[in-house]
Amino acid sequence: MLTEEQTLLLEAAGGFFAEQAPVALRRRVRDDRKSKGVDAGLWRAMGEMGFAGVLVPEADGGSGLGPVEAGLIALAAGRTLAPSPFLSSGVMAAAALAGGGEAERLGALAAGEAVIGLAVDEEGRHAPDRLTCQAEASGNGCRLTGAKTFVLDGAAADAFVVAAADAEGAGLFLVEGGADGLTRETDVLLDGSQSARLALEGAPAQRLGGADLVERFLSLGRACAAAEMTGLAEGVFALTGEHLRTRKQFGVEIGRFQALQHRAAHLFCEIELARAGTLKALRLLEADAADAAFAVAAAKAKAGQVAALAVQEAVQMHGGMGMTDEADPGLYMKRQRLLDRLLGDADQQRELAARALGY
């Protein structure tokens, strides 16, 4: 169960996003190509609330909290599809920079001023154990060569955390947005966010850590993506419930039809499981438990499956209205698709889970 502080945090975050980042904000960001897919004002406001820096140590201007708290913020953000770079910057970049030596940048992150893009995938797929992007030592730092795709928040980013292989195996590297040898091409994605494709040709970079850090960084990102999908499922399910209670056909509310009641009740149960599984994974991450790897994979698989069901049921139960751009279910559907894909989709997570269980 959540502690009292965590319950308060979730309430505060829920209230904040409902007020400062209703679904209409994502719609506005989507319709404004110059936004680069994020709302800068929202990100700064998240800085003021202490959300942007939830994982940043207090000494560096952050809140110094852990995975559970980060997950709760992601969950609340998911309910309204808040267009912030929280996952890329607040969660994953903060984890990547945790090694130290980046006090200034961490301060900017915590203030909601810095946006750091997430460069893990290559050639349109998530395969962090088969990285082709290479790092070579050079002077005090190193140089990266390779190509990255689906770089989350890549359009707005002023720097990137890049996963690449060096002599020791997989590692994480920091590359400045304006670095020599780096070219960036922006992609507008289905949910209105803007990612990038990066071409790196000996781009100067700073090494942040090796395989252990990569592992922790991916786990944290996956668990928080699961949390955001859980929130997304809750958010779209609330719309569906409201529609079932108010839309009339055959002279009665459509929520009277048992065929719909049972599907809605089943979905309610599924969302309950997604939330419990996600919280459990976040707690195990916090405790650095041995079975955290399985739990994170299982939680992301579950949240992905449940959120997919939630958006599909939402569109279907809204009828023709659900198919319109004007109604919100479609926005949830698009964001769900992206979050499931991010850091490995439900199929990939189940693969990881099966391996973790020894079969």
Added chain:
Amino acid sequence: MIELDAFRAETRAWLEANCPASMRTPVASEEDMCWGGRDFVFQSQDQRLWLERMAARGWTAPEWPAEYGGGGLSHDQAQVLREEMARIGARPPLVSFGVWMLGPALLKYGTEEQKRKFLPPIVRGEIRWCQGYSEPGAGSDLASLQTRAEDRGDHWIVDGQKIWTSYADQADWIFCLVRTDPEAPKHLGISFVLFDMKTPGVSTRPITLISGKSPFCETFFDGVRVEKENLVGELNRGWDVAKYLLGHERAMIGAMGQAANARPLGELAAERLGRDDAGRLDQPMLRARLAEFDVDAFAFDAALEETGAALAAGRAHPAMASVLKYYGAELNKRRHELLMAAGGSDALEWEGARSNGGAAARDWLRTKANSIEGGTSEVQLNIIAKHLLRLPGA
């Protein structure tokens, strides 16, 4: 936290010293379970010892107040006890409808006298109870039950029939729903009464299940005398007691969906069906289904921990028990479908020692009842739609 750690250490030491080695092996079939009761024949001296030792501490009903024979543990302590028992693979000392269902209802609705009379023998496994709810014409629509109780001053005379009464032929007493006011609207004319199955006029006839086993009965009442002191709760308000009890029953059935220190199915399957060069289960389609199951089982266990605790503390809507019942029942059915798939052709055996009397197949068939007993899955979904989603007309 510190007290809990101390409790854990004590509990671990006590279990280590008191749980017989043979009670730390998996329960292979229903025959291995200790049901207690007047006529119960213990399978072994260890089984008797284990029950007696646990009952002496009240740990067959860990959270009941000590004054009624229970363990008097907090929810957290009871959780520690469960974890420590699971750690050494200890069998439940007692499987009991009295503990799962009747006890909680008596603690809430019973008189002081009833609690003192009925609870301690439940804890000690001396009296085995059965549940007389369903009737041939009253299943999902339980409130339409017709078994009549006629007022005869200081007692009632009960006439009618129950069905699907689990273990009625082995039970000592029954908690039973009877109609005490045939004129009132159906929910408002029902009373919750207790009586001895040895009372003249009670008879049972076993029904064989698709598993080939016969764990339940038709139960007939022909002029059965029931004392008025054995009414639980108010006259004609038995439906409240019945529903409260069902909440506990549902949470308990839901918990059957829990993986409970079982070995991963994938490992079992790999042992039997083989692995590929990369060490993966050699049947990719089955492997994918197993992974889907394990993901759901993980999330369900987490929900059981989270919501089970909240339900026990009265901090969750009582209808959340229906969420656990529905999902747990469906999950347990899936587990046994997969066990049959993982078991290969050996799982088809019906008799003989090698297959432990056809346990795999019989258990698989038995689980099909999980989504029927205690209220069907459809009924749970109705309850969720009505009480948790507040959908119109549900």
